[in-house]
Amino acid sequence: MSRYGLRTAVFAAIHVAVGALLATAAGAQDYPSKPVTLIVPWPAGGSTDISMRAIADSASKVLGQPIVIDNKAGGGGTVGPATMAAAAKPDGYTISQIPITVFRLPLMQEVSWDPAKDFTYIIHLTGYTFGVTTNADSQFKSWKDVVEFAKANPGKVTYATPGTGTSLHIGMEQIAAMSGIKLTQVPFKGGAETNAAVLGQHTMLQADSTGWRPLVDAGKLKLLMVWTAARSPNYPDVPTLKELGYPMVYDSPFGIAGPKGMDPKIVAKLHDAFKKAVEDPAVIATLAKYDMVPNYKNTEDYRKFVVEVTESERKVIDTLGLAKK
Template sequence: MLGWTKLAQYILAVAMTSIAAPAGAQDYPVKPITLIVPWPAGGATDISMRAIAEVAGKHIGQPIVVDNKAGGGGTVGPATMAATAKPDGYTIAQIPITVFRLPLMQKTTWDAQKDFTYIVHLTGYTFGVTSNADSPHKSWADVVTYAKQNPGKVTYATPGAGTSLHIGMEQIAARAGIKLTHVPFKGGAETNAAVLGGHTTLQADSSGWKPLVEAGKLRLLMIWTAQRSKNYPDTPTLQELGYPLVLDSPFGVAGPKGMDPKIVAKLHDAFKKAIDDPAVQDTLAKYDMVVNYKSTEEYRKHVGETIEAERKIITDLGLARTN
């Protein structure tokens, strides 16, 4: 009889375990969710992601709390998440394109295709190049002329090595036949300070420079979108300046590998509703970000395509890792 009792207890335990597993996904979330934003607080990405997170949190039923983990051109936060966070849906991260690009340039602790669960693709940036308003460089043509006469003396600030701003500037310089000197920083606040203080000739960054441009302290020389911005109708695009490039570094949200598909679906739906929200779209428009939605499956496919496209760019620029 004792043996039958133990057998019954074992069967009951197995049954309870099988019931408990899906219940976790069904009840999710039961506590706040941490969203890692891998840039300093106060920049265009941080402000936009906070607006998205606030609305997504209302739809999913728990607050989505932003945790700024800057560094490594936007890779420190996602890499930390991939290495340490449980795949339970309570830690997710904004994924900049640097996460796909940096492993092509140097050894990294993560594999972009294996170490993340991609959830939803959200939006992209308006990048631009600014000079100090007091600078003699009043147009991009002025910069090119000076750089040809003074190779390497034109410096430019970006949010980090391997970012789209860094790679974009090197692509532009190669096509223009000039040599520029890159000065990496951690984010927009630092790049703004660098060009304002005369520590660098130029700044290449997303639209965190907007208030300073509007205040007349910085001069916007070009933007990298396909069309001119309604906010800066007098500023030419790269294509208008003779460079056949459109660079907007679109991004999304992912978690650690191994997340439950039901949890992924809940997060996807909450973020999709957030970027459809008029108030969120107003915030994105303020920083010249355009909604660029991709579903979970589309996002996974996009990652592979992006890695291959970046591989060619990095190789052509001579920046690919050799080991």
């Protein structure tokens, strides 16, 4: 190549690089200039879907663009985040709710994502109230009844969960191990399906978040226990795990992330919008309907939380013998 040709090529490369940097800067400056897609990895109509829609609606008013909910259920809440990690551009226009299953399932089986490398963590939002319900016509009037029946009939007690590897699945297996009983999990995609399973007596129990609340309030389901640190103010007669002799609290907190490589300025805009959303009285009221409360962590603290919770989950999975071989 001649000296002139080489110089031309160098100038062209510099021009392309500078152009790309300017485009990136402009993109962050103008963000968002179109609707943002928020993946909810659970079916429509469940407690997570309803709460995330309320949060998204409030955050959209801060961003000045609609936030469109895309329900991608399956895999205990991992299909949506995995799809985003594999295919979405890191431009801030596709983000996802991130359940703890995203950190836990890679410890149990081979998956397509690495929670430490494939996501840009934005903000930690809230957590769940979990509980175990049974059909109102069930023979079980208390958790003690379940344990006694399970001891006499190993493996016969079935329970519905929103998926293998979810906090509900792991929590129930911990409870079973501590009780010296064997339970049989029946995994579904989300709360609407687990509700239907226990209502139709296709399973004997349901372990899920408070999507069951309307059915409990209507007298169609009976709440046997809650997994919170203290009794629910909505169900003051229902015991906690600790009161039943299990030294456990499960609230499975969650947040929002995007694909890896997002511009920090875009992350900051999303963080600020969703922070204002979880401070919105209307959002707090919606969360309260499902016994959920804001549990805010900023971007840096959320990253630290991911590391901490992954290690704590590793210990639980190892203890239960569920670690991948």
